Amino acid sequence: MKNEDLIAKLKTIVQPYVQDEDAFKNLSEETTFVGDLKINSANLVDIILDVEDEFDIRIENEEMEQMLSVKAAMAIVNSKITS
DSSP states (O other): OOHHHHHHHHHHHHGGGOSOHHHHHTOOTTOBTTTTTOOOHHHHHHHHHHHHHHHTOOOOHHHHHHOOBHHHHHHHHHHHHOO
């Protein structure tokens, strides 16, 4: 999947949980979910579940702990959908 398509899907998934709209408008691979978008840890779990549903993948606990940024989320999703 192209990075642009993946970022677009991730934006749709995280948008309901975003607390910082300005950071969301400038979302890039370097954006962090907690630091930049001000998403709390409970909502981060919801995002992970939504990502699993959207891409029909299973994200393991170790991967969940690493999924703190858009870049990390993209890497995890790409590793799952290409294997």
